[in-house]
Amino acid sequence: MPNQATTPIYILSGFLGSGKTTFLQRLVNHWQEQGLRPAVIMNEIGDVNLDGLLVEERVPMTEMLSGCICCSIRGDLSVEMAGLIEREHPDVIVVEATGIANPMEILDGVTEAALYMKIDLKGVLTVVDSAHLLELYREQKGKTFRLMQEQIRAASCLILNKTDRVTAGEREELESVISRWNGYAPILPAVRCEVDVAEVLASLGGKTGLPESDKPDGAASTGLEAEDEEHHSHSAAGHHHAHHDHVMVYTHYLRGPVDSGEFERFVAGMPREVYRAKGVLTFSDTASRFLFQYAFREPDFLRITPQGDVPDVVVFIGEHFSKTAIENGMRALEGQEGRS
Numbered sequence: 001m002p003n004q005a006t007t008p009i010y011i012l013s014g015f016l017g018s019g020k021t022t023f024l025q026r027l028v029n030h031w032q033e034q035g036l037r038p039a040v041i042m043n044e045i046g047d048v049n050l051d052g053l054l055v056e057e058r059v060p061m062t063e064m065l066s067g068c069i070c071c072s073i074r075g076d077l078s079v080e081m082a083g084l085i086e087r088e089h090p091d092v093i094v095v096e097a098t099g100i101a102n103p104m105e106i107l108d109g110v111t112e113a114a115l116y117m118k119i120d121l122k123g124v125l126t127v128v129d130s131a132h133l134l135e136l137y138r139e140q141k142g143k144t145f146r147l148m149q150e151q152i153r154a155a156s157c158l159i160l161n162k163t164d165r166v167t168a169g170e171r172e173e174l175e176s177v178i179s180r181w182n183g184y185a186p187i188l189p190a191v192r193c194e195v196d197v198a199e200v201l202a203s204l205g206g207k208t209g210l211p212e213s214d215k216p217d218g219a220a221s222t223g224l225e226a227e228d229e230e231h232h233s234h235s236a237a238g239h240h241h242a243h244h245d246h247v248m249v250y251t252h253y254l255r256g257p258v259d260s261g262e263f264e265r266f267v268a269g270m271p272r273e274v275y276r277a278k279g280v281l282t283f284s285d286t287a288s289r290f291l292f293q294y295a296f297r298e299p300d301f302l303r304i305t306p307q308g309d310v311p312d313v314v315v316f317i318g319e320h321f322s323k324t325a326i327e328n329g330m331r332a333l334e335g336q337e338g339r340s
């Protein structure tokens with residue numbers, strides 16, 4: 001067997017809708033500009049991968065759907081990683097975690113894989129939604145808040161994203177809060193993850209976090225343990241994932257085009273418990289199809305021409321919301337179309 005090169009691995013973490021895919025695109029462009037061949041492992045809790053539509057077709061990508069690599073399908077991570085390396089020989093791999101993933105569990109998963117694969121975990125990049133974190137920080141409670149804290153603590157580098165949605169004073173407040181939780185990772189404020197990617201990658205030199213002797217093999221410094229004053233159940237076996245128990249996903253396949261205005265009104269009236277949605281839609285009153293995004297109450301529509309056979313579908317993610325109410329609402333939109 002030829003002496004295979006070591007593949008650098010980056011974990012991309014951050015709560016649902018914080019901007020991970022936005023940053024992924026920047027990372028991929030950066031490496032491509034340097035003549036490197038990046039590959040992506042994309043994990044979604046839903047059963048369709050819409051983020052994949054935003055990544056260039058020539059980038060090798062493995063999709064891990066309908067589960068979270070930090071728990072239910074964690075064992076598959078090393079299998080997928082080995083397959084990707086063997087098939088595509090990438091120069092670098094990014095693992096985009098689901099927004100509800102606990103990064104320490106993914107670190108464990110990658111570390112397990114490092115036992116029988118030549119990989120080098122470079123670090124955890126965590127993207128933070130400024131406005132969302134600020135709201136939860138003010139409330140000081142909830143599983144989402146705790147999960148965001150864990151994702152921040154586990155980071156080797158932090159992108160404080162969506163600063164367009166907070167004031168300068170709030171941004172400073174967030175920076176000081178975040179640096180209390182993780183005093184090691186550099187914090188880079190950004191809009192649409194516009195940061196100097198070279199600076200981000202250079203910051204992962206492994207100077208932060210744990211002393212070398214305490215690190216698991218192949219694992220980069222994370223800063224988590226040093227700051228970790230809460231109890232976390234991170235043992236490899238028998239752990240309980242409180243974070244996931246409350247998260248629900250509803251996938252709605254549309255029967256046909258809907259009116260764009262009606263759809264926007266429906267989205268504006270969705271319960272707060274739906275905190276993330278994304279989909280591909282055909283509107284009866286526009287010529288093209290759209291990629292729909294909804295993160296922390298902010299909708300976004302991007303004109304797209306999907307390659308291949310992509311159905312009209314919307315995935316709703318949140319906690320304790322009525323799937324039936326969402327389904328009925330969507331069906332009513334489809335029905336209105338049918339009547340016109």
Ligand SMILES: Nc1nc2c(ncn2[C@@H]2O[C@H](COP(=O)(O)OP(=O)(O)OP(=O)(O)O)[C@@H](O)[C@H]2O)c(=O)[nH]1
Pocket residue numbers: 014015016017018019020021022023051098099161162163164165190191192193276293294295298299300
């Ligand atoms: N206002 C604002 N919106 C942003 C910013 N960055 C990203 N977005 C939007 O936020 C939405 C979610 O961005 P993504 O990059 O898909 O987030 P994600 O973390 O990959 O989402 P999940 O994969 O569902 O967890 C999209 O509509 C983006 O266009 C920003 O800095 N400001």
